[in-house]
Amino acid sequence: MPAGGSRITLKESNLKKATERVAFQGEKGAFSQEAVRKLLGERAEVIPCQRFEDVFLRLKEKEATAAVVPIENTLAGSVHENYDHLLAYDFEIRAETNVRINHHLIAPPGVRFRDIRQVYSHPVALNQCLRFFNENPQIERVPFYDTAGSVRMVMTEKRKDAAAIGSAVAAEIYGAHIVRRSLEDDRRNFTRFFLLRRPDYPKRERCASARNVEWKTTLVFSTRNTPGSLFRALSAFALRDVNLTKIESRPLRGRPWEYLFYVDFMGRVDEERVRNALGHLRELADFMRVLGCYPKGC
Amino acid sequence: MPAGGSRITLKESNLKKATERVAFQGEKGAFSQEAVRKLLGERAEVIPCQRFEDVFLRLKEKEATAAVVPIENTLAGSVHENYDHLLAYDFEIRAETNVRINHHLIAPPGVRFRDIRQVYSHPVALNQCLRFFNENPQIERVPFYDTAGSVRMVMTEKRKDAAAIGSAVAAEIYGAHIVRRSLEDDRRNFTRFFLLRRPDYPKRERCASARNVEWKTTLVFSTRNTPGSLFRALSAFALRDVNLTKIESRPLRGRPWEYLFYVDFMGRVDEERVRNALGHLRELADFMRVLGCYPKGC
Secondary structure (H helix, E strand, O other): OOHHHHHOOHHHHHHHHHHOEEEEEOOOOOHHHHHHHHHHOOOOEEEEEOOHHHHHHHHHOOOOOEEEEEEEEOOOEEOHHHHHHHHHOOOEEEEEEEEEOOOEEEEOOOOOHHHOOEEEEOHHHHHOOHHHHHHOOOOEEEEOOOHHHHHHHHHHOOOOOEEEEEOHHHHHHOOOEEEEOOOOOOOOOEEEEEEEEOOOOOOOOOOOOOOOOOEEEEEEEEEEOOOOHHHHHHHHHHOOOOOEEEEEEEEOOOOOOEEEEEEEEEOOOOOHHHHHHHHHHHHHOOEEEEEEEEEOOO | OOHHHHHOOHHHHHHHHHHOEEEEEOOOOOHHHHHHHHHHOOOOEEEEEOOHHHHHHHHHOOOOOEEEEEEEEOOOEEOHHHHHHHHHOOOEEEEEEEEEOOOEEEEOOOOOHHHOOEEEEOHHHHHOOHHHHHHOOOOEEEEOOOHHHHHHHHHHOOOOOEEEEEOHHHHHHOOOEEEEOOOOOOOOOEEEEEEEEOOOOOOOOOOOOOOOOOEEEEEEEEEEOOOOHHHHHHHHHHOOOOOEEEEEEEEOOOOOOEEEEEEEEEOOOOOHHHHHHHHHHHHHOOEEEEEEEEEOOO
16 A cells, blocks of 8 residues: 555545455465555455456456456566466456565464474475575475465464464464565565456556656567568567567467467557557557556556 | 387396486476486486476586476466576587376375375366366365375375376376376466586487477577667578577566577578578677577477
């Protein structure tokens, strides 16, 4: 929540609480919920979902007013599954944010570091903290479903000898305390999230901290993979000095030699040079769709 | 192993066994071991490693003659960590292969489907089989470290009421049986693996089944992100009809507006048009390195 949040009166706050319901994948306290907070503030009501597809379904069926999904991670790459859902559902990307993935050691209040004999978390999180476990051989690693779920478990079972690895939001939500911060081996672990809305939702998201916001646009297009077809497609941007910030190809299964390209660039779809670039790209591509135009994330 | 494997005499087989030691990440029976078999046959001795970095270290320290690492998955995207290691270590990609990720239900011999009350596996595998669990609510999902490790556990503990989800190789290695095949929700789940060698290792890998092998080359380059810089870099390929099969950008952390690009193209580095393209790209890029030139994978 931006600093101004404290000035919201109770009535407005309730209104806001009633109107924002945000679907995300994972348990309450997942890293996706940190993204929800950065994007919509702390008062947004969350709808935790089991699968990414459930997140999109909740938004489609209007149970959620927004969805927040991870789209790429600095270590693990792009989440192709969510690009697939973006193509299958008719939503718009309205904002982006980058969340630093910090793995904290979290335990029930009163549990001291020297009491801890077992640490629960998702295996991916456990494997990103190997230095900590090598330095502390007295502690056993125990795989669990979910980072946030492991925090909830050590709390509900009131474990005196166990901790979990999870996010700061999970510690806060479940009333646990952070015993040690940032156990992760690699600090370059960031996940980029998109905020999605149905197209009929009013366009009003702004980056709270910036007045002179830079805008980004995300689109998908496909070409036949004849030599030079990507080069020709990119001429649509290069000839108009439109600056790409991401490009990624993905082979289309079952259609040999056809590719999808995911592209992000700096610019708004209502700028003339961007309109011209998109018109030119439409001529050159077999298929093209703008997935969203949104303020550059903080 | 190609069909000709059975003609290898005992002495040759022992020699081969003695000379090929292949490092991979995961337990014995991991999907990486399926890739090892496709690339080097069943007789290669395997060196299971905890982390990807350990795999590269085993090859560097000559404990392994080869390393096999996943580089991208059709659902989960590129494994950036392994691209980072490819840049940090001086190895060559000598072959590639694509492994279909099939999640089988695996139990000790004699265990019938109706006996099964718990299914162990890595949470990522469990989450890729949600339809099966929804249709079988009597079965509890239990997270475990590793797909292959869960197969080993149900076997060593001789569980009568439990199964694991893992690969066919894991079932075979641990003497378990496959109770049900292919539980995965999405059949489009493939992982591409690279076979890596130290540069001094003789170049002799060939795709066993193909005589007229097509060749691919993988390289990494960086440019300053001025508008059109990628377009200019790609002109090196387009002007010589060199056909790209993959392109992916990755922002360089700590160096704003600089990007790494991963590119694959069809062609051998000793073809004249490819030599010319690489020479031209060297002029245009800040940095460029060929990671390998290898037969297109089967």
